[in-house]
Amino acid sequence: MAFALAQRLQGVIVNADALQLYRDLRLLTARPSTSDEALIPHRLYGILGPDESSAAGWWRGRAVAAIDEAWATKRLPIVVGGTGLYLKALLEGLSPMPVIPDAVRQAARALAERIGGPALHADLARRDPLMAARLRPSDRQRVTRAWEVIEATGRSLALWQAEKGQPFAARTHTILLMPERTALRASLDARFLAMVEGGGLDEARSLIASPADWPIRRALGLNELISYLKGEVSYPQAIAQAQAATRAYAKRQATWFRHQFRADQTQDAQFSERLLEEILPKIRQFLLTEPG
Secondary structure (H helix, E strand, C coil): CCCCCCCCHHHHEECCCCCCCCCCCCCCCCEEEEEHHHHCCCEEECCCCCCCCCCCCHHHHHHHHHHHHHHHHHCCCEEECHHHHHHHHHHCCCCCCCCCCCHHHHHHHHHHHCHHHHHHHHHHHCHHHHHCCCCCCCCCHHHHHHHHHHHHHHHHHHHHHHCCCCCCCCCCCCCCCCCHHHHHHHHHHHHHHHHHHHHHHHHHCCCCCCCCHHHHHHCCHHHHHHHHHCCCCHHHHHHHHHHHHHHHHHHHHHHHHHHCCCCCCECCCCCHHHHHHHHHHHHHHHHHCCCC
């Protein structure tokens, strides 16, 4: 859909999907194909190594630069992706976050390595129950971040995040695609199986020795495929578990977007090109409307 819009509108596609930032998982994160990238300008895809982490503020700075570059070349920036926090950060700005001393950051990571994510989460729940309630014990990266903030500032990361930042200066128009749930679930199951059979298993094999807390390991389906490759589960079990995790994530994602974004909502049983005929007039009307 984004590719077709970019073709019709002379656009530049800017990635807002946290996992599509990683260069090692083109198939398992459903990144655009190399042929698509050759035809239409794509920005912020495949720019991180597997052990590198990203944050909303880091992404926002690069997204704004890519958007400015698109405007400078008289192209329409089309920001696409499913990481709602990134999109919210772009549109609404970010709260002023504290600078964490290197010593505290290193201590947080050393503690996480020594006692593990669940134990660190338990300690966070004692010190910062507000933030701990928002995080899964298995999400070691975010738990460590919350722990280091309360350690360095004595204040919950949740309170820092609640402060308003500087919103995006330019006018924007948001379109939210919300396919019918039954059709979406079937489509997700079929797509994951196709990605695995099309080379996704080889991508998982290339990361089989990677530490479990590397940021790239948050990619849907990756840990399940690695478990299969290690002989811990059968192939059908790995596929079924990954498909279930994907469906659950899609459900959470849809709920989040419904509550967090004011947008044109387009519902359709399938993602088809005929949606362009519904979406394009809305975009053209927006572009022709004077601000104010």
